Amino acid sequence: MTEQHDVVDIIRTKRDRGELTDGQIDWVIDAYTRGVVADEQMSALAMAILLNGMTRPEIARWTAAMIASGERMDFAALSRPTSDKHSTGGVGDKITLPLAPLVAVFDVAVPQLSGRGLGHTGGTLDKLESVPGWRADLTNAEMLAQLEDVGAVICAAGAGLAPADKKLYALRDVTGTVEAIPLIASSIMSKKIAEGTGSLVLDVKVGSGAFMKSREDATELARTMVDLGTDAGVDTVALITDMSVPLGLTAGNALEVRESVEVLSGGGPADVVDLTVALADEMTRAAGKDVGTDELRAALADGRAMDVWRRMISAQGGDPDAELPTARETETITADADGHLAELDAMSVGVAAWRLGAGRARKEDPVQAGAGVELHARPGDRVTAGQPLMTLHTDTPERFERARQALEGGWRITREAPPSSPIVLDRITAEER
Numbered sequence: 001m002t003e004q005h006d007v008v009d010i011i012r013t014k015r016d017r018g019e020l021t022d023g024q025i026d027w028v029i030d031a032y033t034r035g036v037v038a039d040e041q042m043s044a045l046a047m048a049i050l051l052n053g054m055t056r057p058e059i060a061r062w063t064a065a066m067i068a069s070g071e072r073m074d075f076a077a078l079s080r081p082t083s084d085k086h087s088t089g090g091v092g093d094k095i096t097l098p099l100a101p102l103v104a105v106f107d108v109a110v111p112q113l114s115g116r117g118l119g120h121t122g123g124t125l126d127k128l129e130s131v132p133g134w135r136a137d138l139t140n141a142e143m144l145a146q147l148e149d150v151g152a153v154i155c156a157a158g159a160g161l162a163p164a165d166k167k168l169y170a171l172r173d174v175t176g177t178v179e180a181i182p183l184i185a186s187s188i189m190s191k192k193i194a195e196g197t198g199s200l201v202l203d204v205k206v207g208s209g210a211f212m213k214s215r216e217d218a219t220e221l222a223r224t225m226v227d228l229g230t231d232a233g234v235d236t237v238a239l240i241t242d243m244s245v246p247l248g249l250t251a252g253n254a255l256e257v258r259e260s261v262e263v264l265s266g267g268g269p270a271d272v273v274d275l276t277v278a279l280a281d282e283m284t285r286a287a288g289k290d291v292g293t294d295e296l297r298a299a300l301a302d303g304r305a306m307d308v309w310r311r312m313i314s315a316q317g318g319d320p321d322a323e324l325p326t327a328r329e330t331e332t333i334t335a336d337a338d339g340h341l342a343e344l345d346a347m348s349v350g351v352a353a354w355r356l357g358a359g360r361a362r363k364e365d366p367v368q369a370g371a372g373v374e375l376h377a378r379p380g381d382r383v384t385a386g387q388p389l390m391t392l393h394t395d396t397p398e399r400f401e402r403a404r405q406a407l408e409g410g411w412r413i414t415r416e417a418p419p420s421s422p423i424v425l426d427r428i429t430a431e432e433r
Helices: 007-015 022-034 039-052 056-068 096-104 124-128 140-149 163-173 181-195 215-231 254-264 270-286 293-301 304-315 346-358 397-407
Strands: 083-087 110-114 152-156 199-206 235-242 250-252 329-334 339-344 372-375 388-394 411-414 424-429
Touching: 007 022, 007 039, 022 039, 022 056, 022 163, 039 163, 039 181, 056 163, 056 181, 056 215, 083 096, 083 110, 083 181, 083 270, 096 110, 096 124, 096 152, 096 254, 096 270, 096 293, 096 304, 110 124, 110 140, 110 181, 124 152, 124 254, 140 152, 140 304, 152 304, 163 181, 181 215, 199 215, 199 270, 215 235, 215 424, 235 270, 250 254, 250 346, 254 270, 254 304, 254 372, 270 293, 270 424, 293 304, 329 397, 346 372, 346 388, 346 397, 388 397
Parallel strands: 083 199, 110 152, 199 235
Antiparallel strands: 235 424, 250 372, 329 388, 339 411, 372 388
């Protein structure tokens, strides 16, 4: 077979800050998926994109080419509108767990295709797999049936959805090009557009525990993804949210499921509840439902969201009444002075949870269901010397030392209470461009 383009010419074009044509983009994605373009060649192109960027038309075409590499799902047969959420990942980010059933209460179908954790960021599927019997892998037919019956599903994306992205993501992970905003945006949006949801809310995190460390980068990523969704006909909005501090009081797998159940029972940490309600408000409005935050909070308090959670877990083989796994060993870290907890670094807590066994360094690594970090104080709280600040959980106590090392310098106690800050920092819509 004679190839239409020369990959070296494409690499040179982007190296020299040129703009790729639609034909070049279509070919290079297809050729890489077929194995005609070698990993080292795609690595060079990815690095050129990281350094020199892409135009909006280039990113849109790159995303479309990745979608075209696989199948597209269709939810048109459902009796209710669809809305989905994607988070760029953080520490203690269990929001999907209470969010999906909460939105489904209001006759909106939530097709939440989720992933596994890597490094310091937790994975939704890892968390839910701590529920005995629960399974992540569903066929498209099973997913559609559950959406119609229950209204919410959290599951793994099928292998047929944007396979080019799966191959390219693995390459970016080992070539120092994960941070390329055009490639992050197209990676996320190719899967979400191929998934076929009618509307999408993006939770773009910024801060020490996020991939985006600055507001400028987070805003650029959010705007790029909103543009991609809008151009593809998906009603898309992004919230930029704070990830300088862990979400809630837990970072782990079963620990975060327990906290999510507390939220679904009308309790739980205020920041987790507030972000869940904020995202649910965006999702229901995008789906044409005039619900409002007061009614969303009521659905958490009165058990309606919990009812959907129980049905959702049961539909995927899980037992919502089963005891969740607990770690065999714990160790408590205490405050070394009186005062106010002024800082609690999300990255430090995330790395500690990872080192305790809650996360993985490679995609094939196992995780411990009960491992993680349980927090007993949040920034602004008054603490006294000797008071527990956090409890470390693991099945393998030899991990405690490296977890403690990750936490060194990760919190600060001061005489004065720090100023409070909102969790939602900005809202990005298509109309703002």
